[in-house]
Amino acid sequence: MTAATFSKLPDFEWGTNAACKSGQIHDEGDVAPIFTCKACSHKHCIECKRDWHPGFSCEDLRRELAKEESHAAERKRQEEEASEVEVQRVAKVSPQCGVNIQKSTGCDHMTCKLLSEHIDAALANVGILAGSRCAHEFCYLCRCSYRDIRSIGNHAHDQSCAHYRPLAVPTAEALRTDKLLRPAIHAGSPLPTLQARMRNIFAPTTPRSRYRRP
Numbered sequence: 210m211t212a213a214t215f216s217k218l219p220d221f222e223w224g225t226n227a228a229c230k231s232g233q234i235h236d237e238g239d240v241a242p243i244f245t246c247k248a249c250s251h252k253h254c255i256e257c258k259r260d261w262h263p264g265f266s267c268e269d270l271r272r273e274l275a276k277e278e279s280h281a282a283e284r285k286r287q288e289e290e291a292s293e294v295e296v297q298r299v300a301k302v303s304p305q306c307g308v309n310i311q312k313s314t315g316c317d318h319m320t321c322k323l324l325s326e327h328i329d330a331a332l333a334n335v336g337i338l339a340g341s342r343c344a345h346e347f348c349y350l351c352r353c354s355y356r357d358i359r360s361i362g363n364h365a366h367d368q369s370c371a372h373y374r375p376l377a378v379p380t381a382e383a384l385r386t387d388k389l390l391r392p393a394i395h396a397g398s399p400l401p402t403l404q405a406r407m408r409n410i411f412a413p414t415t416p417r418s419r420y421r422r423p
Contacts, residue, residue: 225258226251304352305345317349317372348372 223232224246231248235255242255252261262270300309303321310319321343346355351370358365363374 225253301349304347306343312349319347319349321345
């Protein structure tokens, strides 16, 4: 006989042990709501189909299970809130895509590896195509872009950063360069603009006289 045929038999009951998958006739009904599988000896309640619960009615068991589920959900919520607080405390935000990044080991030269398919809208605002990687390189301590660091050196770091280094020659022009370039760097000024400003700063104040051979 097939399983479908057995299921149609009066008083036939399947066991609830997933590893057994056996069944039998249980003709005692509500008088004896406990079902004991003859194949594996697993016991369950005929009325609520849960494991046998001596000392508890089906309704009492439902209330207890609902209470446990509520407590578990509350614990999970508290753990998620605590995790979020910890992330906000120790993580840094990628300046380009805005995702939280936490450094576990290594140097402070960070490269964001987030796939843009998860942040297409955010990356589109900064001109990155969907399907590419963020790949933004920045300092973990001060979030300065490595585009600027490669351009003018560690002077591009924020002055509070451990990697900041002053200009090698603290001349009047250098100090004036520092004063003019720093706000532009940390405001995200494009590199060509910075280079143009540097050329203007270091350009001679008076034109050189042209010398022609006689």
